[in-house]
Amino acid sequence: MIRRGFASAQRVAVAEQDASRQGCRLADTLRLRLSISAAKMAEVEAAIAGVGVVDPVKHKPDVRLLHQIGATYCIENAILPWRSMAGEVIILTSRPEDFACHREKLSSQLGAIRWAVTTEAALHAAIRSCANDTLARLAEEKVASEESCRGWNARQAANVTLSLIAFAIASLFAWFGPTAIALFGVMLFWTVANTALKAAAVIMQFRPEAKPAAPTTPHRLPIVTIMVPLYHESEIAVRLVNRLSALDYPHDLLDVCLLLEADDQMTRQALLATTLPRFMRAIVVPQGTVKTKPRALNYGLSFARGSIIGVYDAEDAPDPQQIRAIVARFAAVGPEVACLQGMLDFYNAKTNWLSRCFALEYATWFRVILPGLERLGFLIPLGGTTLFFRRSVLEKLGGWDAHNVTEDADLGVRLARHG
Template identity: 45%
Template sequence: MAVLLKPDVPNWRARPVFAHGRLRLDETLAAIAERRSDNISGALHLQGDRRALAAPSRKGLPEELLARFSARSCLTLGYMPWARIGKTIIIALARPGDIGAIRRELPDWDGKYAFATAPPDEIRTAVAQAFSDRLAQAAETRCPAFLSCRNWRVSRRSVLALALVLISTLALAPFALLAALLVWITAMNFLTMALRAVGLRESFRRIPEEVSPGANVTTLFQHRTLPRVSLLVPLLGEDVVLRNLVSALEKTSYPHERLDVKLVIEADDRATILALAQIDLPDWMTVLPVPPSALRTKPRAMNYALDFCDGEIVGVYDAEDRPEPDQLLKVVEALHSGPPDLACVQGYLDFYNTHTNWLSRCFAIEYAVWFRVLLGGVQRLGLPIPLGGTTVFFRRALLQEVGGWDAHNVTEDADLGMRLARFGYRTEMVPTVTMEEANCHPMAWIRQRSRWLKGYAITWATHMREPGVLLRDLGVSGFLGLQVLFLGGLTSYLATPLFWLLWTATFGLDLALWQALPAPLWIAFFSSMIIGQMLMLAVAFRATSAPERRHLWPVVLTLTLYWPLGAVAAYRAVLELFTRPFYWAKTRHGL
């Protein structure tokens, strides 16, 4: 039963939760009283101190009238045009304290507005139903067009022209083409080596990972000012791991009444829907269906869910994640004590199935290298951090300011890291670990890696549309860092067959080949490849030096056999750039 408030209710001023250290009555009751509509309605009526009248059931508004309202505003402020009675439109709202702000958002109307309180969940459901198409479209175009890859188009004519140029160059000037390739590969290798060297040095200076939440969080908790945290968990065909996911999230030490977990599913994902129906979810977890679309990506789903979040902090987890219980406390402390331009914190990722097979162990080494060594070099050099797809947490207001995620980018996380940097915001690592499932099947690994490399290539091309503007936004170091981070890995993988081919030619003593190009170029090329591999091994040993990872040391020496898989994935990624740029190769979990 909703509570109708008189149309002449004065403007109420909402009190910021985090700034003043007090919880709003309606938020506390909604969380602790299990969101029972009778309790909430009554409490809200008492808070507003107005007489209650019976509210009519919603009959819906004509489309032409509904079109005047902003779906995003309805979700942000928690209201919904509920019904029309003559010249009066009834506005259902969750918090009477927001009436003033809501009035400023309402469209011009030659009649009157009246207000009724209703449970927040009921309002959100009504908004989702009434504005389904509009919200779905907004999720696909949330990222500004000039920073999105959605306009990526490659015509057949362009492909044929590029192929013709390459074939002609190969036929008419093969050694010139080879020289250009060697110069490019050598330059990228030396830049990548520099990053590895800095990361290796920084790894001996860093603070140990085992850090407990400090005094700031304890003080916040005592004064009941912990901010509300929204967690987005995109799900697609994840029926196998759902119970483990819910169990892992229930173990968090963060107060559950301050959590807002959105299990984001595709509306036509029957397997996940049936699995969720068999699980008794806690009241702070909500299942949010995303309307179907031809575009079926994780960032689109998260963009859709972002407007339904009510937390000051928004985090992302994957379906198979097992975060540390005190992780959210560490995140809150990092964001609370950080400067205003700190928009995001990223946790470390590790794997719980490293003993499965050789591939899972190699994957674990690769992640250890990235999170425990290379990212230290990235931070030390002040370069923008390509985010991971999970265990990332944002100040919600800043995430919305930069346009959320690019719904068309299959590495939306890395792209968002660059976009935050271009807007002048920073990302920092937070000392907490989330355990994941390593991809341990060769074909599944190749599909996943090709998606990552394809996304890296598209991200690079998107941000390089206007190199001068990018240089201005990131500075010289950030500009060079983007080249290394996004083209370095792709170049290394694509160059692997050439390296082995030239290495074979060394034993064949093809003197014509060696004499066609300057000796210093050959020396620089092979030095960059060999020294680069040696440095990579040193970094890998350092990354796995912790006692719990030393069992991976014997596998480090076999990484040379691991890189060819990346080469296969890289060439597949290049092919998909021209054929299926927005295709999301789904990684199955729980196998």
């Protein structure tokens, strides 16, 4: 770095200290702070290691070698078996400092190997070009079949529902009085039960509880990945980038993934016309058997860098200090807490009567009902945005159910089921 004139010795020393303290890669810290391209940084890392640089996008890898190792393993460990030359398999990596950990396993499977450096973006692009169908299928089937909706028979459910409606209508004509009383009784029961539950949640707010642990900033800040699924959001894409750029968290520890559907050309063009910060990247989700938000999140999770995974919607305008608050809260509560749900507010609460009603509903739900349900020991139906998970727990659960459009509430139920 110093010999090539990219930085002074002092700046490199400071970056090295910060990277060591924060537990992140020195190369990433230098690249972000010095505004060096990923390709230039790969050249520097290769020169230090005494190996070459390969672009697997321009020079396609051998698909057979990739399938022999497995696309998921390659993504998780930032490696790519590229080609076989002169009796040796060349392995590409975007994390040279970790390659020694994989040498023995790779040698046992592939025989004689040597390695070279590439960029993370090129490595991911090459893997996607060779194994997108596999990755798309994994995104759709991450959740165990017994906990997923993918086996749900929608036609059978519709037939049962229509049969019940027809029976109710026929009963009204045949026995109007008893049927009306029965239907009214069922609706009244559910209304009273729902009101009683909300009343219990409100009452729980007045019960004293142990003072929660004060949020503390951990000695080493974790890498946080924020995933934002987008679909036909071209009009707000630029504003979204500006809002996320305002997040006050070290950029070398922040990983923002904008998830785009393959057929959404409008949003892709809008982002192409925007200069994304270096901690932000667009990930194109390939087409599959379903097109849902949870499927896009599962696909993005495969490429996420962070140990904490957050989810925002395109319309969100998070507080700049929110990520620091989340990290501090996770550090304070310990590993038994797997998920944090942020409180949501309506941005235009005072615009008209309807927006005031929405604002009141949001305030009641997130500040009274959900905390009350938690104190009662009930499961929490999560919202679809401003959610943060410990990655280890999320992957253990299989991520999101790609076939369930109420993936947020479903994930809350599965978190409760698995303790």
